[in-house]
Amino acid sequence: MILWCDGAHDAPTNMERDRTLLRAAESGAAPVLRLFQFHPPGITIGVHQEAEDELDLGRLAADGMHWARRPTGGRAILHVEEWTYSLATPIADPGWGGSRDDAYRRVSRLVVASLIRLGVPAEFASARDEAGGRGAGPRRTGGVAPPCFASTARHEVVLQGRKLVGSAQRRTATALLQQGSLLLGPGHLRLVDYLRMPDADRAPERERLARASIDAGSWLGTEAPLARWADALAAELGGAATRRDGPDALTLAEPAPYTSTAPRTEA
Numbered sequence: 001m002i003l004w005c006d007g008a009h010d011a012p013t014n015m016e017r018d019r020t021l022l023r024a025a026e027s028g029a030a031p032v033l034r035l036f037q038f039h040p041p042g043i044t045i046g047v048h049q050e051a052e053d054e055l056d057l058g059r060l061a062a063d064g065m066h067w068a069r070r071p072t073g074g075r076a077i078l079h080v081e082e083w084t085y086s087l088a089t090p091i092a093d094p095g096w097g098g099s100r101d102d103a104y105r106r107v108s109r110l111v112v113a114s115l116i117r118l119g120v121p122a123e124f125a126s127a128r129d130e131a132g133g134r135g136a137g138p139r140r141t142g143g144v145a146p147p148c149f150a151s152t153a154r155h156e157v158v159l160q161g162r163k164l165v166g167s168a169q170r171r172t173a174t175a176l177l178q179q180g181s182l183l184l185g186p187g188h189l190r191l192v193d194y195l196r197m198p199d200a201d202r203a204p205e206r207e208r209l210a211r212a213s214i215d216a217g218s219w220l221g222t223e224a225p226l227a228r229w230a231d232a233l234a235a236e237l238g239g240a241a242t243r244r245d246g247p248d249a250l251t252l253a254e255p256a257p258y259t260s261t262a263p264r265t266e267a
Contacts, residue, residue: 001031001089001096003241004250005230011042011068011079018177019071020252021088025175031089031096032250033241035230041080041187042066043194046073046168056196065194072179074168076195081185081215081222083229085111087178095240097176100169104155107178111157111165114232115182120219122164125156157182162214182229183215185222 009017014036021032045054047070054076060067087107089096096106108124115122157165167180181188192206220228227245234243244250 001033001237001241002244002250003230003234003237004032004034004244005227005246006034006036006249007226007247008037008039009247010040011038011044011066014038014042014084015044015068015070017252018086018088018179021086022071022170022172022175022177024252025088025090025177026172028090029088031087031093033233034086034088035226035233036084036086037082037226038079038084040064040066041078042068043076043078043191044068044070045076046070047170048073049075052196054196056194060194063194070168070179071177072168072170074166076191077166077181078188078191078194079181080187080190081183081217082188083182083184083224083226085180085182088175090175091171092174100171100176101155103169103176103178104167107167107180108155108157108165110233110236111180111182113236114229115157115216117232117235118220118228120159120216122157122159122216125158125163159214159216163212164214164216183213183217184220184224185215185217186210187222188213188215 006017017036018034021034025031043055043060043065044067045051049069051057051067051069055067087096087103089103091097097103112122112124156163156167165180165182167178169176169178189206189209192202192209195202195205197205215222230243230245234241
């Protein structure tokens with residue numbers, strides 16, 4: 001595996017980088033665990049969602065807020081005060097491929113172990129939590145889906161019984177891409193300001209989202225450097241991973257194999 005501490009990009013750039021990694025995995029490239037952040041903050045929606053149905057596009061434009069559609073499923077997320085990861089791997093890879101559940105379980109175990117190493121008492125969401133009412137629930141006023149962090153699914157990561165890491169997976173015939181967001185602060189609650197819903201519904205929806213989710217800011221700080229997480233993950237992976245740092249550490253223009261490259265400007 002390549003552990004790539006990439007850095008920060010805007011929402012469209014981050015999603016295109018993950019699409020490129022998925023295409024590379026389809027061509028047989030080595031698994032890549034990419035760590036990244038969003039600058040400026042941005043919103044992503046699931047691959048099956050329509051922005052016109054879910055988002056207040058006028059308010060987004062007025063505030064200069066970027067948005068993009070993820071290659072994976074799931075629901076809307078405002079990416080701010082968080083660490084974000086993606087795993088792209090051939091399904092046939094013995095270490096990181098396999099079934100949907102196997103891939104979710106392996107990555108979640110790694111994320112939990114890295115957080116425990118950093119002093120965060122994270123754990124897996126239990127089947128009882130999922131069955132006990134933490135599912136997606138009904139769509140909101142006007143047909144808007146609830147935010148990603150309003151519910152917890154099996155194999156996701158929780159802290160003190162509330163959702164800490166949201167994740168989604170896409171599988172093709174030969175490869176998979178899993179994306180996940182780890183909350184470091186409460187900034188994700190601002191997503192409600194940009195959902196397509198009556199203003200009167202925003203405060204109750206924000207309260208619901210706050211009750212269902214939690215951030216690791218009390219343990220790590222809201223501006224914890226991404227490299228700190230990369231160090232913890234590298235320690236957990238040991239000799240099973242090759243570390244790469246910086247946005248130009250991999251040549252995304254080439255499907256496989258990955259090689260170092262000099263700084264360049266991407267189209």
